[in-house]
Amino acid sequence: MSERHQRAADSADRTGFERYRYRLWTGVLRAEPVLRAIQALKRRERLLTAVQAGLGIAWMAVFLLAPLAYILALSFWQRGAGGVVVQEFALANYQSILLEDVQLLGWQIGNVYLLILWQSLKFGFLTTVTTLLLGYVPGYFLGRTQSKYRSLLLLLVVLPFWVPLIIRYYAWILVMGNEGMVTTILGWVGVESGGFLYTEVAVVTGLVQVLLPFMILPIYNSVAKIDDEFVESAKTMGATPLRAFYEVTLPLSLPGISAGSILVFILAVGSFMAPALLGGPANSMVANLISQTFGESFDWPLASAMAIVYLVVLFTLITVFNRFVGLEEVFGE
Amino acid sequence: MDDALDGTGGNSDGDHTTSTDSSSRGRLSRRRVIGASGAAIAGLAGCLDGSSSGDGTETSDGSDDTSESAGTTTTTSSSGGQEMADTLKFYSWGGSTQEALTEHLIEPFEDEYGVTVEQSSFSSQDKMLANVRSSPDGSYDVIMPSLSGSYNAVKQGLVEPIRLDNVDTWSNLLPAFQEYNSAASGDDHYVAPLYYGTVGMVYNSDEVSGSPPFSWQETWKDQYSGALTLEGFAFVRVFTTALSLGMDPNVMEGDTGSYEKGIEKVYDAMAEQHEYVTKYWTSGQEQTTLYSNDTAVLGDGWSGRILALQEDGYDNLHYTIPEEGAFGWADTFAIAKGSERRYTAEKFLQYAYRPEVQESLSPTLGYPPATQATSSDIEALPDFDPSGGERLKFQNQQFKEEHQDDWNSTFEKIKLGQY
Amino acid sequence: MSHVEVEHVTKQFGDVTAVDDVTFTAEEGEFVSLLGPSGCGKTTTLRMIAGLEMPTEGAIRIGGEDVTDRPAYEREIGMVFQHYALFPHKSVGENVGFPLKMRGVPAAERRERVAEVLERVRLPDVMDRSPEELSGGQQQRVALARALVFEPDVLLMDEPLSALDRVLREQMRVEVQRIQREFDITTIYVTHDQAEAFAMSDRVAVLDEGHLAQQGRPLDIYESPQTKFVANFIGESTTLSGTVADRDGKRLLETDAGVTFELPAAPGLADDRMTVYLRAEKLGISPDSSGATNEFPATIATTNYLGEKTQFFCTLADGTELVVAEQGFTALDAYDAGDTVYVTIDPADLVVARDPGQDESNTAVDESVA
The missing domain is CATH 3.40.50.300 (P-loop containing nucleotide triphosphate hydrolases)
Incomplete structure (x- = not known):
């Protein structure tokens, strides 16, 4: 094809808008100052890297470390009358969180804060185990399927994120409440119940529904990365599909399982709305207590100390988990 | 600090003068969601029955802490001259409260004085106080604390004293409110109450037999086990339980002879009642859900929410103030620290206390006014106490301040079944 | 089995x-x-x-x-x-x-x-x-x-x-x-x-x-590649097709490209369409004609020196391209682009097959190649 024909074909391929955009971009990119800037940047790739890293660090410093440092400082200060913060260093807040009311032989170990923290960890654990059981199969399926609908299915996984959290929890109130679906269906089968609303079951159910995508997506991601060759080679060596899954796919998807579990656990333990809306009188969690101490009692120092203790406990747990699973592997790749 | 002690003592006289009729009319207002949670009234003179002068309310160790902030507030000097500014920065509850205030108070005020009111809104007392605390002086002129919030606001030095000389209509306030002194700050007045309400009893007449007046004892009957809902804040629980036990909730002694013994009795009763509770609510939306789908048939609540449900056809739901009385709250106006338009703000308060303003505002809000203004609409509001104020009880904020740590943690223990 | x-x-x-x-x-x-x-x-x-x-x-x-x-x-x-x-x-x-x-x-x-x-x-x-x-x-x-x-x-x-x-x-x-x-x-x-x-x-x-x-x-x-595809895939070769003719007791293949080959044995009959595969390394190249059988002229288009061998890309009179490969070739200077050279092939090295384009019965032949 002659050059002229080629060009005619090119322009015929482009719509007017595309041609305009093309011209605009080539115009912009060829402008002298832009060219010079790009070249300068290329020459200073090191500088560029430093700027990028610097931005990240600055972001962390301003929005994470600074507030955290403030909370840490607050936790050692004291509440004055009317919620005034008195800048007097003392360990009183930690003392009341960790030491007050702790009996050892008289059975009652720990105080309200520690009990609620324990309860939060328990809910976090239950939620993590349940999401793992429910999330592995869809995650695995999405990772393995060749279906052209995979993107659509992935979209469906994240679709619930488009519905605000509070609305989803209220929906559960309707589903599990007195005259809700669950009670009605159980009634048909002859099981009389007052519904599960305002119980532990409701809290964990709500959390599982909300956090499931955080389990499915990492599992999907790590299963999708497993080369078909691994599974096929296992089969050629005599492994039944089930055996091949157990020996090969499952261990190779462990990074996804750990990543998902950690995400879900952290989010579940720190959840606020689920226990507040779906939980019963005994189902408070640590976020609720901190929030109440912060807002209602106006005791910022005590609330900060609670937050710090919570953070330390969570961090310790994850570090221990890391020892067993090896998180570098999870997040390293 | 001396002011603080004096103030508490100085408030103890008389009956408060609100009177009410309990029946329909009211509005669902979203700000109530958190409003009442922080809403408690401190030291409203008439309700204290002299108790505030008693030993129970002294805060001798707390006074050191308060001195600094109380000092700050009193020394905040008069900013702004004696003439009207062009604008006024107004920070209020959002939602339907804001709508009502805009229509019945702010717009007429703007028309009359030619002042532009710049509005902003909050959804909880602690957010509002945190914002005022962290914003530069002069960011707000008029703010809207609840009575309990105003106690914190004064202690934290977030508000300017109101110069009563500039508020010609101050005398329209109910006497009890006129003398209300949120943080025992001597002669200085920091808050201008606007309206008040209660945390009264809610019952479903399909399930609960009998008719008012009820006793709070009703909420200790095991026949309502699993169908009882109560407000989930320790200070309300302790207060209402004390009422039901016939104690003065601001002394908490009853016939036991000491606070320690008295509060133990209250805790015991709370623990007993806890067995029957299906859910402690903390927001208006939760009340609506619980009562409307029959999860709860008895408990406490806010009149505005219940009235809204009645308007939606829930004729079986009723709101009543029990014979022992009910926890009272009020929302107030206050002038933010460092306001440069203090005079304008005071004129705004003066305008708000006009009878005709209150007469149109109050029924829209759904809560009776803190002034003496009245009308058939106002008298029809459920919180309008027909007994002349005997059933409307307010919490002493210093008493609360002194004991709330213990109340909170014990209530949590009760909830966890560890009491 | x-x-x-x-x-x-x-x-x-x-x-x-x-x-x-x-x-x-x-x-x-x-x-x-x-x-x-x-x-x-x-x-x-x-x-x-x-x-x-x-x-x-x-x-x-x-x-x-x-x-x-x-x-x-x-x-x-x-x-x-x-x-x-x-x-x-x-x-x-x-x-x-x-x-x-x-x-x-x-x-x-x-x-x-x-x-x-x-x-x-x-x-x-x-x-x-x-x-x-x-x-x-x-x-x-x-x-x-x-x-x-x-x-x-x-x-x-x-x-x-x-x-x-x-x-x-x-x-x-x-x-x-x-x-x-x-x-x-x-x-x-x-x-x-x-x-x-x-x-x-x-x-x-x-x-x-x-x-x-x-x-x-x-x-x-x-x-003996049996199809053009095999011949081309297994090393470089040039494919020429033509018609078999008997002349002077010799069996000749007159290709469409104008080059005539003397066939070794007697595959096919007169008027059959046949194909020869010319393996690049079986072809000889020389600047002068020696008059040998199966010699034909071609023009050098490009030479490609690869060390162990040298490739000559040539064209025949009708434009058909032809590859010749010589092992250990050193006389590179004697050949320039545009020169006319003489290409020879031993009749024994000729790979002859039926023209895949003509013969449907040959199952080993892929129609798509033809």
Whole structure:
């Protein structure tokens, strides 16, 4: 094809808008100052890297470390009358969180804060185990399927994120409440119940529904990365599909399982709305207590100390988990 | 600090003068969601029955802490001259409260004085106080604390004293409110109450037999086990339980002879009642859900929410103030620290206390006014106490301040079944 | 009866026919390569033998048993994958012991046999290491050991050397061959590399777009390609077609390009359409005419000096392109682009076949080439 024909074909391929955009971009990119800037940047790739890293660090410093440092400082200060913060260093807040009311032989170990923290960890654990059981199969399926609908299915996984959290929890109130679906269906089968609303079951159910995508997506991601060759080679060596899954796919998807579990656990333990809306009188969690101490009692120092203790406990747990699973592997790749 | 002690003592006289009729009319207002949670009234003179002068309310160790902030507030000097500014920065509850205030108070005020009111809104007392605390002086002129919030606001030095000389209509306030002194700050007045309400009893007449007046004892009957809902804040629980036990909730002694013994009795009763509770609510939306789908048939609540449900056809739901009385709250106006338009703000308060303003505002809000203004609409509001104020009880904020740590943690223990 | 028999096997993926009626065999202990460009269906064929794909039509027998419908894990086959597929979460020993574990061999015996097989692939002392710590060549040996440890009926290899660099690849050819002979195992080997296939195999099956183009010993395939595709795929050659004529007692092929060849024997009859394949390295080149039989003039377009050999890209009078390759050529200066040269070929080196464009009955010929 002659050059002229080629060009005619090119322009015929482009719509007017595309041609305009093309011209605009080539115009912009060829402008002298832009060219010079790009070249300068290329020459200073090191500088560029430093700027990028610097931005990240600055972001962390301003929005994470600074507030955290403030909370840490607050936790050692004291509440004055009317919620005034008195800048007097003392360990009183930690003392009341960790030491007050702790009996050892008289059975009652720990105080309200520690009990609620324990309860939060328990809910976090239950939620993590349940999401793992429910999330592995869809995650695995999405990772393995060749279906052209995979993107659509992935979209469906994240679709619930488009519905605000509070609305989803209220929906559960309707589903599990007195005259809700669950009670009605159980009634048909002859099981009389007052519904599960305002119980532990409701809290964990709500959390599982909300956090499931955080389990499915990492599992999907790590299963999708497993080369078909691994599974096929296992089969050629005599492994039944089930055996091949157990020996090969499952261990190779462990990074996804750990990543998902950690995400879900952290989010579940720190959840606020689920226990507040779906939980019963005994189902408070640590976020609720901190929030109440912060807002209602106006005791910022005590609330900060609670937050710090919570953070330390969570961090310790994850570090221990890391020892067993090896998180570098999870997040390293 | 001396002011603080004096103030508490100085408030103890008389009956408060609100009177009410309990029946329909009211509005669902979203700000109530958190409003009442922080809403408690401190030291409203008439309700204290002299108790505030008693030993129970002294805060001798707390006074050191308060001195600094109380000092700050009193020394905040008069900013702004004696003439009207062009604008006024107004920070209020959002939602339907804001709508009502805009229509019945702010717009007429703007028309009359030619002042532009710049509005902003909050959804909880602690957010509002945190914002005022962290914003530069002069960011707000008029703010809207609840009575309990105003106690914190004064202690934290977030508000300017109101110069009563500039508020010609101050005398329209109910006497009890006129003398209300949120943080025992001597002669200085920091808050201008606007309206008040209660945390009264809610019952479903399909399930609960009998008719008012009820006793709070009703909420200790095991026949309502699993169908009882109560407000989930320790200070309300302790207060209402004390009422039901016939104690003065601001002394908490009853016939036991000491606070320690008295509060133990209250805790015991709370623990007993806890067995029957299906859910402690903390927001208006939760009340609506619980009562409307029959999860709860008895408990406490806010009149505005219940009235809204009645308007939606829930004729079986009723709101009543029990014979022992009910926890009272009020929302107030206050002038933010460092306001440069203090005079304008005071004129705004003066305008708000006009009878005709209150007469149109109050029924829209759904809560009776803190002034003496009245009308058939106002008298029809459920919180309008027909007994002349005997059933409307307010919490002493210093008493609360002194004991709330213990109340909170014990209530949590009760909830966890560890009491 | 052959050890592995692939009979009329066809595989369709939706509308696409990846393998179309392929038949070939491998004898006990034989090394057979499936050779062809990518997309020719060689890997699919191998996967069907492995049981990783099920044929749409046809049958596969191993050791006389019909395994067509058996899943992979019920066929006794050892397979080496292109990227070895060594399990990264298992040690070398666990990898090699895997097939034994699947067969319920007790741990102690497993360990013994693994050590033994690693010894035989000359890779001792790596049992407890992670496969990721090994070099490419070592991983290759581990993969082989793993495929052989359970003494399977057949060894299947899918381009196993393609991930290695050139020098290592050539060393491994020898090594794979040695191991194959030592284990005396029937092997089917997939590759796109003609040299690799020829170097290692007893027999080669050339696949083209899903069809079997030709199978036979490397020598036969090289010397007597039966289709234009095979001729072109196995080394460089030029294809000329024409009509057979008898003249002066000689059988001549008058090609459409204007060059006339004297044919060696007597394939075909007069007026038959025939094709000759001119292998580049069988052609001679000279600046002057020597008057020999099967000599014809051509014009040099480009010369390409490659060290061990030199390529001349020439054109015939009618514009047909022709490649001539000379080994160890030094008189490069005598040839310039545009020069007229004389190209000769010994009649014995002429590869003559029926013109695939004319003969429908030749099943080995792919219509799409014609």
